[in-house]
Amino acid sequence: MHADARRVSAASLVFIAVAAAVVVLVALLALLLVLDAQRSARAEAEEVTRGVATSIAVAPSVADALGGDDATAVLQPFAEGIMAGAGVDFVTIMTPDGIRVTHRDPAEIGRAYLGTIPSEPVALTEEFAGTLGPSVRTIVPIEAGGGVVGWVSVGRTVGSIASDLLPRLPFVVVIVLAVLVAGLAGALLARRTTRRLAGDLPAGSIRDAVASYESMRTLGEALRAQTHEHGNRMHTAVSLLELGRTREAIEILTETSRQSQALVDQVAARRDGDPTVGALLLGKAAQAREHGVEWSAEIDPAAPRSVLSPVDAVSVVGNLIDNALDAAASGEPPRWVRIAFENAAPGALRIVVADSGSGIPDDLRDRVFEHGFSTKPAGADGRGVGLALVRSIVEDAGGSISIASAPTTFTAVLPARQP
The missing domain is CATH 1.10.287 (Helix Hairpins)
Structure with missing residues (x-):
């Protein structure tokens, strides 16, 4: 895939x-x-049944008919007319104990009402499965002479409500x-x-192009810092020689050579090192000194080379170091950055980059790898690209990357390249 x-x-x-x-x-x-349409249709059905039932209950003729000798003969035609004109499915008028006086099916007249009859003379709207199936119905008391003389229930079936949709x-x-x-x-x-x-470039090629850009950027910054530092030391040495202070000039040149050689020896000691990453580390060491950040690199001679291409390797290592340098430089003294290449047996390379910066808030840890997110100022170059690209490269290679606090530490584990 x-x-x-x-x-x-x-x-x-x-x-x-x-x-x-x-x-x-x-x-x-x-x-x-x-x-929403279903909810509206049901709400309308409840309003209609409540209104029709209330209108029937307050009609004096209904209460009078219930007190007569043949209530059904008077009220059944009345109920049928309301059913036809009000758009309801049934109008059931009953005695106080729930015996039907009217019904849509005349055969049901005289039988007990199927539904809830309130214990108090109050209106009640419910959904109940009666003889016509599930329906939304409202039952209202019919009162006369200070007491309940009957009940009226008006309802619409669920099927007819659905047809309104x-x-x-x-x-x-x-x-x-x-x-x-x-x-x-x-x-x-x-x-x-x-x-x-x-154009029609595949997504992977675009990511590779971004990785190449990031690699050139971080490597260019490293080489610029190294060149700048070397130029300053050379100018100082030349000035001392012109002043006849040969010993001080030799000490400056010797110290420069010693610092670079120490890192070169560590890089060269690896059995399967990447010369491009080695050159990056030399430049980043100079960049750290330029920012006033103490630099420490521990490279295990047994650390294998990862499966990453030189471009991707420089992009991963360079962005992690750049992130650490920015954090350390903006933090409180002492300011330092530590990097380590370790053998994460079996067959894996562990890259650890730690810094003395103020750290990453816990609520932002899961977001630092999101594309477009950055804790740097809005005008920073490459805002929100570096760490997102790092995670993409590492995970595409089958590796993993994690963050730890106190101090802030990024750990990337990558599969080792097979001999």
Whole structure:
């Protein structure tokens, strides 16, 4: 899958990612709109049943009919007319103990009401499965002479409530299609923009290009610092020679040679070292001295070479060191950076970079590797790219990277290159 991702152009991957996100969002939107329509339809059904039931309960003719000799003969036609005109599925008028006086199915008249009859004379709205199936119903007391003379229950079946959704579905479909078209248009625009910037390059090639840029940047900074330091020492030595102070000039040149040679000896002692990384370390040592940061490098002679290419290796090591130098230089004294190359048996290289900086807050630890996130000022070059690129390179190579505190320590473990 990883190989396929490297062959597919970055523009196509952007289109696929954006289009997939749009489809998911549109599906969620459609679901929310349907659920909202269902909620609205049920709320309307509750309001209708409550209003119709209340209107029937307060009608004096209903209470009078319940007190008569043949309530059904009077109230059944009355209930049927309300069912036809009010758009409800049933109107059941009953005695105080729940015996039906009217019903949609005349055969059910005289039988007990199926539903909850409140213990107090109050209105109650509920969903209950009666003779017509599940329905939303409201039961209201019919009062006369200071007491309850009967009850009226008005309801709509769940099926009829669901049928009310059909007129609303075209509106939902129009909204969903509009959002889908707009989202896909945005995906096409994102693909066109990406293609203008990267052509048809695969995503892996773009990452490699970024890694190459980062490698050249960090290596260029290291070499500039080394050249600057060497030039300063040479100018000082020449000035001392012109003043006849030969011994001091020799001491400066000797110290310069000794510091560089110590690191060269460590790098050269590795059985399978990377000369590009070695040159990077020499330059970074000079860069540390330029920032007033104490530099310490421990390189295990048995430490293997990682599977990374020289470009990726320089990008990983250089960015970790740059991050540590920035943190140490902005912190309180003593300021120091320590780097170690260790043999993480079996068959792995461990790179450890620690610094004396103020550390990374616990709530930001999981974000430092996110692309675009940085604790540096907004105007810093390469903001939010370095550590994100480091994690991408390390994980693509089958390795891992972690952060520890007190002191801040980045540890990258990479598979070793096979002989």
